[in-house]
Amino acid sequence: xxxxxxxxxxxxxxxxxxxxxxxxxxxxxxxxxxxxxxxxxxxxxxxxxxxxxxxxxxxxxxxxxxxxxxxxxxxxxxxxxxxxxxxxxxxxxxxxxxxxxxxxxxxxxxxxxxxxxxxxxxxxxxxxxxxxxxxxxxxxxxxxxxxxxxxxxxxxxxxxxxxxxxxxxxxxxxxxxxxxxxxxxxxxxxxxxxxxxxxxxxxxxxxxxxxxxxxxxxxxxxxxxxxxxxxxxxxxxxxxxxxxxxxxxxxxxxxxxxxxxxxxxxxxxxxxxxxxxxxxxxxxxxxxxxxxxxxxxxxxxxxxxxxxxxxxxxxxxxxxxxxxxxxxxxxxx
Numbered sequence: 001x002x003x004x005x006x007x008x009x010x011x012x013x014x015x016x017x018x019x020x021x022x023x024x025x026x027x028x029x030x031x032x033x034x035x036x037x038x039x040x041x042x043x044x045x046x047x048x049x050x051x052x053x054x055x056x057x058x059x060x061x062x063x064x065x066x067x068x069x070x071x072x073x074x075x076x077x078x079x080x081x082x083x084x085x086x087x088x089x090x091x092x093x094x095x096x097x098x099x100x101x102x103x104x105x106x107x108x109x110x111x112x113x114x115x116x117x118x119x120x121x122x123x124x125x126x127x128x129x130x131x132x133x134x135x136x137x138x139x140x141x142x143x144x145x146x147x148x149x150x151x152x153x154x155x156x157x158x159x160x161x162x163x164x165x166x167x168x169x170x171x172x173x174x175x176x177x178x179x180x181x182x183x184x185x186x187x188x189x190x191x192x193x194x195x196x197x198x199x200x201x202x203x204x205x206x207x208x209x210x211x212x213x214x215x216x217x218x219x220x221x222x223x224x225x226x227x228x229x230x231x232x233x234x235x236x237x238x239x240x241x242x243x244x245x246x247x248x249x250x251x252x253x254x255x256x257x258x259x260x261x262x263x264x265x266x267x268x269x270x271x272x273x274x275x276x277x278x279x280x281x282x283x284x285x286x287x288x289x290x291x292x293x294x295x296x297x298x299x300x301x302x303x304x305x306x307x308x309x310x311x312x313x314x315x316x317x318x319x320x321x322x323x324x325x326x327x328x329x330x331x332x333x
Contacts, residue, residue: 007039008049015060015072020112024062024069077110083119093188094132094208132208137190140213141183144192148180151220154194156213158205176205179220181232183207186241193237195226202227204241239269240289247291253308255283260304283308295320 014033019025025033027046034041050060050070061073077085089095089103108116134140140156147154155177178194181202185191190207202223223232228249240249256264258280265272268286277283288294295316298305307313 007034007041008052010034010037010039011046011049012053012058015070018113019071020115021071023112023114024067024071026067026069029069075111079111079115079119082107082110094137094190096132096135096137098135099138134208134211136211137208140207140210141190143213143215144180144183144207147215148182153177153179153216153218153220154213155216157211159209159211181223182234182237184234184238186238193232195221197221200226240287242288242291242293242297247289247294249287249289250310251285252288252310252313253283253285255281255306255308256301257304258282260301
């Protein structure tokens, strides 16, 4: 009886691992695989096992052409879904090379072996040249999730890299104790949104730069004390950040070329108000943070985007444009 139960489970395992629509397993295949595991059986018992597996919802189909056999007809993930996940893991800079290989192997197990071999040969990934080398990042992320849930402060070493005058890399480490509120994956990096008790604002810190993180017994500072949120809204906060620079939140009126309306809706959301300024320009007022990152984002569009207000942001852009102009003027002399 025990052998019979094991046989049924092993048949399902073989089908899940090796079968798909283009690669069905015949009863002969299954009998041979079972024999390799020391289990002998008759052909008709295979049919009985597959019928039993179908009764509990395994969705095993039988085909006769071009090859007779059985295969798993439906899986939790389809091939295009697994390919997208492999692409994301391979290109994510915050995932270490070692963990990248491990995760891809796990993702490949979601489809059959033949499908995995075919799929990987079709995927080209432009892997970042500088993958994260901090193997603690996965434990750090797990601990941060726990601290955010329990509303506890965390303490960690934060490492920054610099290059000295002799072109040598140097690292400096500083101890931070912060109240954590949320995690954001943006611009190919994982960030912790938090507050340092020394200041009454939110700050963004890269998780791959954190080492030796500890969850403390101290209660985290309420986010309402350092921001406009009663409960931290990760999606809203992310939409207002540019290149993950922190800054003061405000309303910004932009005047931009008609051709950029889709791009602006992609960045600020499809529900932003669009008001015609003239036949070729639109005005919209959006929420954003006044920061160097926002200035850089605006300036990439050149004359196609103009800040109408606030004046503080207009002045920042003028100063940046003037500084760039002066650099090129100096080169002429």
